[in-house]
Amino acid sequence: MKTTTASVFLLFIIFSITPLSFSFGVANTTNAPVLDSDGNELRTGTPYFVVS
Numbered sequence: 001m002k003t004t005t006a007s008v009f010l011l012f013i014i015f016s017i018t019p020l021s022f023s024f025g026v027a028n029t030t031n032a033p034v035l036d037s038d039g040n041e042l043r044t045g046t047p048y049f050v051v052s
Contacts, residue, residue, distance in 0.1 A: 033041040042048065 036042055036048065037051075
């Protein structure tokens with residue numbers, strides 16, 4: 001019973017850490033700026049209207 005509990009715990013740790021590390025890798029590689037309709041970079045503190 002102890003080996004089953006340990007195995008389940010180990011699998012839980014592995015599967016909870018692995019997707020987290022992949023998401024950080026993807027988030028860090030895409031640093032492209034967000035552009036407005038005129039092609040300018042968006043600025044913080046500036047009001048924008050969302051058009052769909």
